[in-house]
Amino acid sequence: MFGLWNFDGGIHLPTHKAESSLAPMQVAELPKELIYPLMMRNGEKAKPLVSTGEQVRMGQIVVGADSWMNPPLHAATSGKVRGIEQRLWPHPSGLVGDCMVIDVDGDDASVEFQGTANYASIQPGELLDKIHAAGIVGLGGAAFPAAVKLNPQPYAIDTLLLNGAECEPYITCDDSFLRHFPHEVLGGAKLLMHILGVDRCLLAVGEDMQDAIIALEKAQSEGEYGNIHIIPVPAIYPTGGEKQLIKVLTGREVPAHGIPAKIGVICQNVATAAAIHKAITTGEPLISRIVTITGRGVLHPQNLLARIGTPVAELVEHCGGYTDSAQRLIMGGPMMGFALPTDDLPITKATNCILVAGQGEVIHDKQAMPCIRCGACATACPVSLLPQQLYWHARADKLDRLMDCHLPNCIECGCCDIVCPSHIPLVQYFRSAKSKVAAKERERLKADHARLRYEARQGRKEREKLERAESAKRKKALLYNTTKIQQKSEPVQ
16 A cells, blocks of 8 residues: 655546546547648647648658657548648647648558567667657647657656546546556556666556546456556546656655656656557557547537547537537646637647536636735645736736746646636736747847857957968068078079
């Protein structure tokens, strides 16, 4: 039995999970089209690797980038590339940009996958290459490249932590995954332990996910999965946050500007571990994921195993369509999700939930009022910030003061929004302020780059001036010596 620790702040929320978790998981039908935004998580533009009119097969790489921070994207089914179109991106910015569109042919023809069950004989570095090539990213929502995270040099790792503590309301995709694919999750844990060279894995599951816990324990008794501990954790939001979960299970504090690897821990989502196991053992890349479709605005809330790139509209249609109470479409949960302007947008590798919200299902439905300085936001903050001060500085655009108040440490969990009696959308202010800080930093880097180029140019001009002067001096000396020699060699008259 493991002892559990507490983290600061956090709140108990109505879960609203039964709506989708009680319905059996279904496999979504093949979409009519696949949409792949040519946008990577770090803002870098991706490169199309197929041409307009080209026939592609399931598992074929269609989008890539020359960076380990941006794993490739594979066609989720077979079809013909319609071309690159300007479409809305599924992103909080609401930007319009290039998207690859593939018309699905319905054949679901696949490339030949090659995997290996005997991965223990493969070096970790080679496995990381395979994970990157399979396009695996974190499926908990952040979509951080899995191969990068699993290469924690120069830090020494002693614990693998698998995150199944699904704490945000409405979202049940991890719960569904654990209930339907427990062997794949445990197999993924064993594989990751081999890559990291650790002999301990802590698998966190929400204490309210009893069916998932039973499925995992049953699967564990049926196979040899090593030193994997299945640990129920309190259903307090945001226990599923990486730093919060590490504190709960190990008692260790991740440094404010550090990463979990610094304290010997690597954390991955349970679905990510299973996707890695599938990629290594079968050779199949990441082309699908479980998505929760829920809320009062959809007729039959449920979890769907859907192809990445499928338009949201087709998933909602699979769930019976919209109800009369549908008011808002949100990608993600009510706490950390963002509103979608249309259902023509596709799901991505980071999409864990589509919330079709009805009246009162999202906190921003309420009218904001002036701050009454009650301090409830500071009490609820899980990273011990002072949201009230951050709010004042954000409104006044005092970016330096925001940095003094540790704005980058904000995980945008929304706890402060929920408890605020004035209904102030604090997280919106913090996101906007982070964007301004990032823009200012980009301008600073641009200015520094321009200054360095100017200084380098001035230095080069000064060196050239000195070199010309030195060259002229040498020529003058040579001319003088030549004249002297000529004078000495001339016969005396």
